[in-house]
Amino acid sequence: MVAARSLALFVLAAVFEIGGAWLVWQGLREHRGPLWVAAGVVALGFYGLVATFQPDGHFGRVLAAYGGVFVAGSILWGVLADGYRPDRFDLAGAAVCLAGMALIMYAPRGG
Structure with a gap:
């Protein structure tokens, strides 16, 4: 349950950060x-x-x-908002970033 909450927070943070940057753009x-x-600046604050x-x-x-989530989320945002078409290297890179995110956040640690 903790991991699910954490993942949901990462997704919400990505919506605010990527959305905020997109609004400024x-x-x-x-x-x-x-x-x-101004709406973008507010969204970035919520991030x-x-x-x-x-x-x-x-x-x-x-x-x-979060950097891994940001990379993958940015590609997805580009697809949905701007018609961006990622190639296989974009997708592979995003997968590597998400794997890194999972390793950093959810690897078992002693102590």
């Missing part, structure tokens, strides 16, 4: 305006908040593991 690069940028609810209390571990 849209606001500035696609000229959608300052409200898009930071969500990360603090991870069951593991080690900041470095949580943020390092």
Whole structure:
């Protein structure tokens, strides 16, 4: 149950961080305006908040593991929001990153 909660928090954090960055991108690069940028900044703040609810209390571990989720989530976001078509190397790289995330967060540790 702890791992399921942790995974759900990683997904929620990814939605806020990737979504926030995408909103800023849209606001500035696609000229959608300052409200898009402001919404992105708020979403990025929520990303930071969500990360603090991870069951593991080690900041470095949580943020390092989240990196794998971010990589895979960014590719998925690109597919859904921008029509990006990942190639096999994108997919293999995302799989490696998710495997690294799982190893960092959920490997059995003594103590």
